[in-house]
Structures are given as C-alpha cells and as structure tokens.
Amino acid sequence: MKNQANLKEPEVIELTNCRTCGEKTLTTFLSLGPMPIPNGFLKPEQLTEGEAYFPLDVAFCENCGLMTLAHVVRPDIMFRNYVYIPGTSKTMVDHFREMAEDIAERFKLTKDSLVIDIGSNDGTLLKQFKALGPKVLGIDPAENIAAEATRQGIETLPEFFGENVAHEVAKKKGQADVITGTNVIAHIDNLVDVMKGVNALLKPGGVFIGEFPYLVDLIEGGEFDTIYHEHLSYFSIRSLLNLAKRTNFEIFDAKRTKVHGGSIQVYFRRAGQNKEPFVNELVILEKAKRLDIIEPFEDFARRTLARKEELTKLLKELKAQGKKIVGYGAAAKGNVLTNFFRIGPDLLDYVVDSIKYKQGLYTPGLHIPIYPETKLLEDMPDYALIFAWNFADEIIEKNSEFRRRGGKFITTIPSIRII
Numbered sequence: 560m561k562n563q564a565n566l567k568e569p570e571v572i573e574l575t576n577c578r579t580c581g582e583k584t585l586t587t588f589l590s591l592g593p594m595p596i597p598n599g600f601l602k603p604e605q606l607t608e609g610e611a612y613f614p615l616d617v618a619f620c621e622n623c624g625l626m627t628l629a630h631v632v633r634p635d636i637m638f639r640n641y642v643y644i645p646g647t648s649k650t651m652v653d654h655f656r657e658m659a660e661d662i663a664e665r666f667k668l669t670k671d672s673l674v675i676d677i678g679s680n681d682g683t684l685l686k687q688f689k690a691l692g693p694k695v696l697g698i699d700p701a702e703n704i705a706a707e708a709t710r711q712g713i714e715t716l717p718e719f720f721g722e723n724v725a726h727e728v729a730k731k732k733g734q735a736d737v738i739t740g741t742n743v744i745a746h747i748d749n750l751v752d753v754m755k756g757v758n759a760l761l762k763p764g765g766v767f768i769g770e771f772p773y774l775v776d777l778i779e780g781g782e783f784d785t786i787y788h789e790h791l792s793y794f795s796i797r798s799l800l801n802l803a804k805r806t807n808f809e810i811f812d813a814k815r816t817k818v819h820g821g822s823i824q825v826y827f828r829r830a831g832q833n834k835e836p837f838v839n840e841l842v843i844l845e846k847a848k849r850l851d852i853i854e855p856f857e858d859f860a861r862r863t864l865a866r867k868e869e870l871t872k873l874l875k876e877l878k879a880q881g882k883k884i885v886g887y888g889a890a891a892k893g894n895v896l897t898n899f900f901r902i903g904p905d906l907l908d909y910v911v912d913s914i915k916y917k918q919g920l921y922t923p924g925l926h927i928p929i930y931p932e933t934k935l936l937e938d939m940p941d942y943a944l945i946f947a948w949n950f951a952d953e954i955i956e957k958n959s960e961f962r963r964r965g966g967k968f969i970t971t972i973p974s975i976r977i978i
C-alpha cells in the first residue's frame with residue numbers, strides 16, 4: 560500500500576469548483592501571499608538554496624458559504640516530513656483526554672471497539688483512547704512522525720487517507736466503531752474521496768467525528784494567520800451539510816470547542832437515521848452572522864490589513880527605543896504573520912519553541928533562528944511576541960519568572976496587547 564502523492568502532478572493547482580458543494584461559484588476576497596509553506600522550516604545549510612513560494616489567496620463560495628484557499632499545493636510537499644506535533648502542549652493533551660473520554664462514554668466503546676484516527680500525528684489523541692480500553696490505529700502521511708508514534712506503541716500507517724487506503728485497512732484490520740480526524744479534514748482537497756474512505760472503513764452504526772477551526776471564530780476573532788497552505792477549507796456547518804448530502808452521510812451533532820482559537824466537533828453517520836433535517840444552534844448562529852454572503856469576509860480582509868499596520872508600527876517603535884524583541888512559539892501561523900507583515904530578523908532576534916524538531920532550524924521566508932524555550936530566561940529580551948496565541952495562557956503562566964524579571968509579552972490575537 561503506498562500513498563496517493565504523485566510526483567508528476569503540478570506543485571500547485573488553482574481550485575475551480577467548491578470542494579463541499581461542487582459548484583463553480585468561488586470569489587477571491589483576500590491575498591496573503593505568495594509565501595513559502597509555513598511549516599517549511601529550514602536547516603542552516605538550506606538557507607541559501609532558495610525556497611518555493613506559493614499563492615495564498617482566500618475565496619468564498621457564493622453557493623454554500625465555504626471559505627477556501629483558491630489554490631492547492633501538492634500534499635507531499637507539505638506533509639511527508641512534518642514538524643508539528645500536538646503532544647508538547649498541555650492544552651492539547653488535556654483537550655484530547657476530554658474528547659476521548661466523552662466519545663468513549665457516549666458511544667459505549669469497550670476493549671473490543673476499534674478507533675481509527677486520520678492524521679493521527681504523534682498519537683496524542685489515540686493514546687487517550689487506548690488508555691480507556693479500545694484498540695487503536697493511526698493513519699498519517701508524515702513518515703517521520705508515524706514511525707515515532709509506532710515506536711511509542713501507537714501503530715500508525717504512514718499513508719494519506721482516502722478510499723483506496725481505507726479499503727486496504729478495512730481488509731487487514733477490520734472496520735472501526737469510531738473514526739476521528741482532528742485538524743486534518745480541512746487539510747484535504749478531495750473530501751468526496753475522504754467520505755468514501757470513511758464509508759469503507761466504518762462499521763454499520765459507526766460514527767465519524769471531525770474537529771477543525773470554526774469559521775465563525777476565525778472571522779469574528781480576525782484569526783487571519785490560521786489561513787495557510789495546509790488549511791484548504793474553513794468550514795461552516797452549512798458547507799458541511801452540503802458535503803454530507805453529496806456523500807450519503809448526515810450530520811447528527813456539532814459543538815464548539817476552545818482549541819486553536821475556537822473549533823468545532825462535527826459528528827457524521829451514514830444517511831437515513833435523522834428523522835428531521837439537522838438544525839442546531841450553530842446553523843442558526845451562522846445565519847445570524849450573515850456568513851452566507853460575502854460582506855463579512857470582505858470586512859475580515861479590511862481588519863487584517865489594519866492589524867498589519869498596527870503591529871508593524873508597534874514593533875518598529877519598540878525597536879527604535881532600543882528594545883530587544885523575540886518571538887514565542889514557532890507556530891505555522893507565526894510564519895504566516897511574519898511573511899505577510901514582513902517582520903524579519905531586523906525586528907525579531909529569534910523565536911523560542913518547545914518542539915525539538917523545530918529547534919536549530921530557521922523560519923521559512925524570513926529566516927529567523929529557532930531556539931529552545933530556555934533561551935528566554937538566559938537572554939532576557941525586553942519583549943516576546945506570542946505567535947502561538949492559541950496557547951497564550953499556557954505560555955504566560957509557565958513563564959512567570961520572565962515576567963517577574965521585567966520581560967513583557969505581546970499578543971496579536973484577539974487584539975494587540977502588551978502584558
């Protein structure tokens with residue numbers, strides 16, 4: 560079984576039809592690029608090699624309300640050798656523990672149940688399921704991370720998920736009671752193929768639960784830096800209802816969660832079980848927020864440009880006062896911010912990060928060096944700009960000594976603040 564990445568395919572293609580409803584009604588309303596892929600961290604010897612830049616334009620589907628990137632970068636460029644892992648964040652580990660407990664209880668999972676996680680990464684979610692009894696299996700195309708997860712006891716197949724892979728897994732391992740996919744469905748272009756794969760791999764009566772950043776939170780919070788090449792789709796429930804209908808599934812529950820700036824968990828099962836059309840408070844909320852027309856998206860684009868001016872002005876003023884500023888958390892979203900705002904080593908001396916795979920590397924595009932978090936106290940810069948704003952509370956709390964010695968944090972989202 561080998562993956563679907565075809566090296567003969569072009570590196571980037573323009574999207575012509577909406578991925579959830581299939582219509583040709585896409586209108587581009589914001590351009591953040593071109594820029595390098597934001598998890599494309601560089602080794603020192605790669606700094607002079609030149610990087611590939613890809614468009615980063617955002618479009619809106621007038622028909623079903625999906626927000627989507629206007630282009631798709633070939634997946635193997637982004638996901639084969641991946642550096643992001645959720646396991647170093649306490650917030651994510653706690654979140655996945657709660658999620659696993661909730662699902663295991665609600666769907667009465669036992670030690671005979673099978674849970675399969677798509678885009679399972681380092682196995683952080685599956686470890687929680689395993690501790691509760693069920694058998695688990697991960698599927699993730701990042702060969703480096705899949706191998707590490709398997710070494711740690713979470714069997715992980717290094718594959719891109721789709722219908723073909725699903726049939727093979729079902730043959731070898733059997734069908735699953737629950738399939739999960741956290742922060743991965745938004746990363747996949749062919750969602751019809753994903754749903755066909757889920758159909759092949761799910762037991763009768765099984766459920767598929769997807770979690771991803773929620774469009775309402777992204778637009779309201781001005782979370783422009785969540786927009787990058789990996790994240791092809793920014794889902795509303797409305798857009799997903801279209802996808803479910805096209806693929807013979809139905810949504811039977813959807814709820815908001817706090818992670819990654821505000822996410823949703825959406826519950827799918829095979830069609831034909833809902834007695835009434837699915838309407839919950841989120842469907843009503845999206846209508847009230849007018850996310851079915853382009854105006855709120857154009858307003859979001861205006862707010863993003865205003866934030867660019869505000870933050871660059873602040874950093875330049877601090878720099879002119881002789882202050883030393885660094886970045887905190889070499890998140891992919893930080894690389895969107897630095898590239899779009901043009902904030903480079905002239906303003907930020909370095910970035911600190913807890914993930915060992917990122918330390919010693921340089922950020923894509925602007926080449927800011929990355930160090931372990933311990934450098935913050937050794938060096939005591941005046942300001943640390945928090946790129947990983949979704950973990951701001953955790954980061955500020957664990958760095959109380961930095962603040963006690965006079966260090967200050969700057970946040971960018973939901974607003975630019977000095978703490």
Ligand code: JHZ
Nearest residue numbers: 643648742789819888889890891892911912913947950
């Ligand atoms: P973090 C990820 O985006 C990747 P990113 C992915 N594409 C996705 O879908 C979204 O999340 C939703 C560091 N850190 O999670 C670790 C510290 O240094 O916001 C990470 O490098 N110290 C799958 O990359 C970064 O910050 C800490 O105490 O934007 C956070 O990256 C903590 C808590 C984190 O994701």
